[in-house]
Amino acid sequence: DTEVTQTPKHLVMGMTNKKSLKCEQHMGHRAMYWYKQKAKKPPELMFVYSYEKLSINESVPSRFSPECPNSSLLNLHLHALQPEDSALYLCASSQGPTDRGTQYFGPGTRLTVL
Amino acid sequence: AQSVTQPDIHITVSEGASLELRCNYSYGATPYLFWYVQSPGQGLQLLLKYFSGDTLVQGIKGFEAEFKRSQSSFNLRKPSVHWSDAAEYFCAVGPLTQGGSEKLVFGKGTKLTVNP
Numbered sequence: 132d133t134e135v136t137q138t139p140k141h142l143v144m145g146m147t148n149k150k151s152l153k154c155e156q157h158m159g160h161r162a163m164y165w166y167k168q169k170a171k172k173p174p175e176l177m178f179v180y181s182y183e184k185l186s187i188n189e190s191v192p193s194r195f196s197p198e199c200p201n202s203s204l205l206n207l208h209l210h211a212l213q214p215e216d217s218a219l220y221l222c223a224s225s226q227g228p229t230d231r232g233t234q235y236f237g238p239g240t241r242l243t244v245l
Numbered sequence: 246a247q248s249v250t251q252p253d254i255h256i257t258v259s260e261g262a263s264l265e266l267r268c269n270y271s272y273g274a275t276p277y278l279f280w281y282v283q284s285p286g287q288g289l290q291l292l293l294k295y296f297s298g299d300t301l302v303q304g305i306k307g308f309e310a311e312f313k314r315s316q317s318s319f320n321l322r323k324p325s326v327h328w329s330d331a332a333e334y335f336c337a338v339g340p341l342t343q344g345g346s347e348k349l350v351f352g353k354g355t356k357l358t359v360n361p
Contacts, residue, residue, distance in 0.1 A: 135288075162346055173335055173351035174289065179344070186344035221288055225347065231277040231296050232340035232347035236288040 134158075135237035137222050143243045146212060152240045154205040154222030162186075163205040164234060165197060166221040174221055180205060181227070212244045247272050249338050249352035257358040258326050266321040266355050268336035278319040279337040279349065280310055289335065295319060306330070331359045 135156045144150050154163065162181045166174035179187035180199040194216075196208040205222060219241055223234040250269045258264055270276055277296050281289040293304025300312040310321045319336060333354045340347035 137288075171354075171356075173354055176348060179346045179348070181344075181346045186346040187348065219286070223289075227347060228340075231294070232349065233277075233279065233291065233294055234349060235291065236281075238288040239286070241286065 135222055135224055135235055137220075137237035137240050139240060140238070141241045141243075143245065144209065144212065145245050146214070148212075149208070149210045151209065152207040152220055152222075152242075154207075154237055155203055156224040156235075156237075157203055158224060158235070159202075159226075160224035160235075161202070161227050162225040163199065164223040164225070165205065165207050166223065167216075168219045168221055168239070178207075209242075212242075214244050217242055217244045247338060247341055247350050249336050249350050251334075251336055251352035251355050253355045254353070255356045255358065257360060259360045260328050261325050264321075264323045264326045264330070264357070266334050266336075266357070268319045268321065268352060269317050270319065270336070270338045271317065272338050276338045277340060278310075278312060279339070280304065280308070280319075280321050281335045281337065282306075283333045283335065283354075285332075292321070292334075326357075326359055328359045328361065331357055333357070 138153045165177040168174045177191045178197040183199045198206040219239045221239045222237040225234045248271045279294045280292040283289045295312045335354045336352040337349040339349040
């Protein structure tokens with residue numbers, strides 16, 4: 132089973148709202164990723180957690196705050212977003228070197244910021 | 246620097262025709278190569294991957310890809326395209342190690358349209 136789940140599927144929020152995206156995997160993977168994807172573009176890496184610790188932050192604005200409460204769960208907390216933050220947010224997980232860094236993606240959350 | 250080039254932004258084929266999507270990479274060592282497919286509004290699905298060994302790899306949905314080191318290429322092929330193959334296809338190379346974690350570098354994607 133290579134399933135990564137994400138909730139919600141769609142989210143509409145105002146610029147003053149606080150919301151969270153959730154990602155879950157039960158494959159025992161040690162690394163989890165957040166990506167942002169704009170239309171007609173490849174996924175753009177935001178954050179990587181390895182063994183529940185933040186290992187990569189690709190200079191993402193502080194209005195995006197990741198959290199990894201346990202090895203199966205990854206959250207992305209959103210606050211004071213801008214309309215240009217509207218995008219598809221993808222979560223992925225990986226076993227790491229034992230699977231050559233192969234990443235398995237969830238279905239994504241479509242975020243609209245008004 | 247590591248990079249992936251997908252020369253074709255958009256390809257249109259007729260249903261039942263053969264397909265080849267091109268991918269060229271730049272990587273300093275032995276690369277790990279991946280093809281992902283993305284249907285509109287969906288996540289990325291892994292089609293196949295190459296690490297080592299046989300340079301022709303088989304994937305899901307009848308796709309295959311061939312690694313050619315001399316040409317730095319990893320082209321994706323399918324002998325007979327189905328309408329359901331219409332999607333965006335991404336080639337990726339890795340691993341890039343940063344902060345103790347591995348990243349992938351993605352190409353810009355090729356959009357496949359299938360005509361009935």
